[in-house]
Amino acid sequence: MARKLAAGNWKMNGTGEHLAELENLAQGDLPEGVDVLICPPATLISRAADRAGDIAIGGQDCHAKTSGAHTGDLSADMLRDAGATYVILGHSERRADHGEGDADVRAKTEAAQAAGLVAVVCIGETLEEREAGTTLEVVGAQLAGSVPDGVTAENTVVAYEPVWAIGTGKVPTLDQIAEVHDALRADLVARFGAAGKDLPLLYGGSVKPGNAAEIFGVSNVDGALVGGASLKAADFGPIIAALAAS
Numbered sequence: 008m009a010r011k012l013a014a015g016n017w018k019m020n021g022t023g024e025h026l027a028e029l030e031n032l033a034q035g036d037l038p039e040g041v042d043v044l045i046c047p048p049a050t051l052i053s054r055a056a057d058r059a060g061d062i063a064i065g066g067q068d069c070h071a072k073t074s075g076a077h078t079g080d081l082s083a084d085m086l087r088d089a090g091a092t093y094v095i096l097g098h099s100e101r102r103a104d105h106g107e108g109d110a111d112v113r114a115k116t117e118a119a120q121a122a123g124l125v126a127v128v129c130i131g132e133t134l135e136e137r138e139a140g141t142t143l144e145v146v147g148a149q150l151a152g153s154v155p156d157g158v159t160a161e162n163t164v165v166a167y168e169p170v171w172a173i174g175t176g177k178v179p180t181l182d183q184i185a186e187v188h189d190a191l192r193a194d195l196v197a198r199f200g201a202a203g204k205d206l207p208l209l210y211g212g213s214v215k216p217g218n219a220a221e222i223f224g225v226s227n228v229d230g231a232l233v234g235g236a237s238l239k240a241a242d243f244g245p246i247i248a249a250l251a252a253s
């Protein structure tokens with residue numbers, strides 16, 4: 008059975024003072040049986056890691072190379088050195104803003120795993136693809152192209168995030184989430200066997216305290232990748248609690 012993971016992606020939000028929210032979360036009663044991850048902006052990783060207690064800290068992207076002339080980029084080793092143990096890769100905002108494709112995400116995932124980071128590989132369809140009825144085809148191709156061979160349940164997490172649900176308040180129906188997660192799980196098991204069965208599968212896109220419990224009740228949903236609602240401990244705490252109770 009996959010471990011439960013509540014992951015927060017702060018995206019391009021937060022300066023030093025925002026670490027008070029992380030401290031509030033870390034100093035509260037974190038439930039047993041759930042791993043908690045916060046991915047702040049890279050500028051905060053080191054300071055966040057010092058204050059995170061039992062909460063893991065992650066980056067939001069890394070370069071596929073270990074070093075070199077890549078101005079503005081960070082290697083997986085650098086994230087690890089700063090205190091990260093996870094990194095989000097292939098988020099739809101990276102795919103859209105920086106033209107990242109599945110081959111780029113796969114190379115970054117290999118680099119992250121080589122550096123000892125857990126890769127959170129993101130996939131998801133656009134609204135046009137959903138309306139065209141190609142969701143399963145699209146996410147299946149992204150999964151096949153973005154996740155490298157030989158992954159383990161310990162070094163990889165997959166996050167299904169419908170692009171149209173991110174930051175919009177729109178959420179797929181529970182049946183739609185189940186359909187995609189069941190298909191992804193079947194693909195992962197077919198390709199990776201036991202590792203594919205135990206690898207955490209997260210849902211992401213407008214997860215809030217008010218809808219978390221019903222989403223966590225869906226088959227093959229092992230947690231969430233949360234954007235806006237991870238910025239405040241008062242919102243993320245109840246989501247973590249809902250996951251623990253699921």
Ligand SMILES: O=C[C@H](O)COP(=O)(O)O
Binds near residue numbers: 098172211212213235
């Ligand atoms: O990485 C997180 C996702 O993009 C979800 O963001 P959201 O919870 O603000 O919709």
